[in-house]
Amino acid sequence: AQKITQTQPGMFVQEKEAVTLDCTYDTSDPSYGLFWYKQPSSGEMIFLIYQGSYDQQNATEGRYSLNFQKARKSANLVISASQLGDSAMYFCAMRVLRQLTFGSGTQLTVLP
Amino acid sequence: NAGVTQTPKFQVLKTGQSMTLQCAQDMNHEYMSWYRQDPGMGLRLIHYSVGAGITDQGEVPNGYNVSRSTTEDFPLRLLSAAPSQTSVYFCASSYSKSSGSLYNEQFFGPGTRLTVL
Numbered sequence: 001a002q003k004i005t006q007t008q009p010g011m012f013v014q015e016k017e018a019v020t021l022d023c024t025y026d027t028s029d030p031s032y033g034l035f036w037y038k039q040p041s042s043g044e045m046i047f048l049i050y051q052g053s054y055d056q057q058n059a060t061e062g063r064y065s066l067n068f069q070k071a072r073k074s075a076n077l078v079i080s081a082s083q084l085g086d087s088a089m090y091f092c093a094m095r096v097l098r099q100l101t102f103g104s105g106t107q108l109t110v111l112p
Numbered sequence: 113n114a115g116v117t118q119t120p121k122f123q124v125l126k127t128g129q130s131m132t133l134q135c136a137q138d139m140n141h142e143y144m145s146w147y148r149q150d151p152g153m154g155l156r157l158i159h160y161s162v163g164a165g166i167t168d169q170g171e172v173p174n175g176y177n178v179s180r181s182t183t184e185d186f187p188l189r190l191l192s193a194a195p196s197q198t199s200v201y202f203c204a205s206s207y208s209k210s211s212g213s214l215y216n217e218q219f220f221g222p223g224t225r226l227t228v229l
Contacts, residue, residue, distance in 0.1 A: 004154075035217070045155075045202065045220035091154055098162060099170060100145070100218065102154035 002027045002096050006103035013082045014111050020067070021077040021106045023092030033095040034075040036066065039105070040088040048090075051075060082110045113138050118203050118221035125193040125228045133188040133224050135203030143206045144186040145218070148172065148199040155202060161186055193228045200225050 003026040013019040025034065036048040051059045051066045059066040067076040075094075079086055087110045092103040119134045137144065145160035147170075157170030161180040175197060177189040186205075190197060204218040 009152075043200070043223050045204075045218075047217050047219075050217065093155075098143070098160060098168070099157055101171075102147075102156070104152055104154045 002029075002032075002094055002099070002101045004092050004094050004101050004103035006092055006106050008106045009104075010107045010109070012109050012111055013079075015084060016081055018078060018080045019082055019108065021079070021090050021092075021108065023075045023077065023103060025073050025075060025092075025094045027094065027096050029096045031096070034066065034068070035093040035095065035100070036064070036075075036077045037091045037093060037102075038086075038088045039091065045091075049077070079108075084110050084112060086110050115139065116203055116205055116219050116221035118201075118224050120224060121222065122225050123227070125190075125226065127194060127228060129193050131190050131193065133190075133201055133203075133226070135186045135188065135221060136184050137186075137205040137219070138184065139205060139207075139219065140183060141205035141207055141219070142183070143218075144180070145170070145204050146176070146178065146186070146188045147202045147204065148197075149202060149223075150199050158188065158201075190226075195228045198226060198228045 005024045032053045034051045038046045049061045049064045049066050051068045058068050063080045065078045089105045089107050091105045116137045142163045146158040147155040149155045156172050159178040161167045167178050201224045203221040206218045
């Protein structure tokens, strides 16, 4: 069975600073994809970034980067230069075969 | 494109009632899925489909039925609603149905907030 663990229920960061949201995963399948989604208070799910298990380089998308450490089975999201609009719930997810498994999420609050 | 649409946005049911949550997408995606989101638990997969006529169970399928008669539509049926089914339900779709393709950005609908009394 696949499992995603997000150990930080809530995080605070000062505006313009960088923040790292932790995600560890567990699977015995060598082929998997890792995703991060953002869910603002309005409720929609917004795709942020993707990392494949065979990708050699860490994924980056604008201010988002994924710190992929395969041996440690971790896929931390790094948000650089935080903005007030980054305040939201963030979910890490893993795809194995046809199923996507989500973590419990981290509530990020950006302070002015 | 409208993307993924869900109706209704809100619904209140009494225990034992049945209803269907509607989901439609206009992106010609093969893969569609239903999730429920409960506080503190993230999203959990209920059922999914890799194409018309093909459905399979996810992590929490009990109490729910699905069918996929067209590429566009993927309704979720609650057969006999229970208070434990109070949740926010999300429908999602994505390009790839192939298990060999890892990249699978899912496009989510806006969600349906269901309360069962």
